[in-house]
Amino acid sequence: MDPSAAFRRWKAQSLSKADLSRKGSVDEDAAEVVRLLNSRERFFTTSSCAGRIVLVDGMVALEKASGDAVLKFEPFVLHVQCRQLQDAQTLHSVAIDSGFRNSGITVGRRGKIMLAVRSTHGLEVPLSHKGKLMVTEDYIDFLLNIANQKMEENKKRIERFYNCLQCAMERETTNSHPKIKEKKDPSCTHKKERHLEGACSKRITEENQKELENDHDDDLGISANIFPEDY
Structure with a gap:
């Protein structure tokens, strides 16, 4: 089968399936990114999570925990199937x-090209062991504050990803139809293209500089295990 035809079939099948998540719909903070990608012929999303803070212990309250309770912050994760490797490389960049430094590309046996958008600022902290609380309530409040700060940073990265994704797609559209654009107004086209590239590059540079300055305190000064990135 023609690769393009196979990709169109995979996309149609994926987007026609029911959402089997507990929520039953795309998270609000990830909805714009998902809609933007699915509106393009070269991409479609297969799963996403905008991020969450959870207390894990058989889904019961901490004061009633009988096992090992763990507080987790899980950052934004997105899986996108791409038509060509070049498309995946564009999204990967x-x-x-945008700050999702643990992102990667995989190619399956059937030729499916998948991009996973992931970051490294997760959090996993044990709170109790065999039903016994191992930390103070003040420390739990401190951890919740840290988790909330991480969630805010997570939302900023999602917004940055969306804005830079728009810039990248607009540049590719401009470059793929130079003759059409030139017929309308050559001078306006070139100015607009330079403006888009400059604005996006400036935004990326400024944000990356801030992240580089904050690399040493990405976990906000506490000792905790990084949440596994193999989900």
């Missing part, structure tokens, strides 16, 4: 520049 956008993801890395």
Whole structure:
């Protein structure tokens, strides 16, 4: 089967399936990114999570925990199937520049090209062991504050990813139809293209500089295990 035809079939099948998540719909903070990608012929999303803070212990309250309770912050994660490797590389560059440094590309046996957008600022902290609380309530409040700060940073990275993704797609559209654009107004086209590139590059540079300055305190000064990135 023609690769393009196979990709169109995979996309149609994926987007026609029911959402089997507990929520039953795309998270609000990830909805714009998902809609933007699915509106393009070269991409479609297969799963996403905008990020969450959870207390894990058989889904019961901490004061009633009988096992090992763990507080987790899980950052934004997105899986996108791409038509060509070049398309995946474009998204990968956008993801890395937006702060999702653990993103990667995989190619399956059937030729499916998948991009995983992931970051490294997760959090996993044990709170109790065999039903016994191992930390103070003040420390739990401190951890919740840290988790909330991480969630806010997570939302900023999602917004940055969306904005830079828009820039990348607009540049590719301009470059793929130079003759059409030139017929309308050559001078306006070139100015607009330079403006888009400059604005996006400036935004990426400024944000990356801030992240580089904050690399040493990405976990906000506490000792905790990084949440596994193999989900």
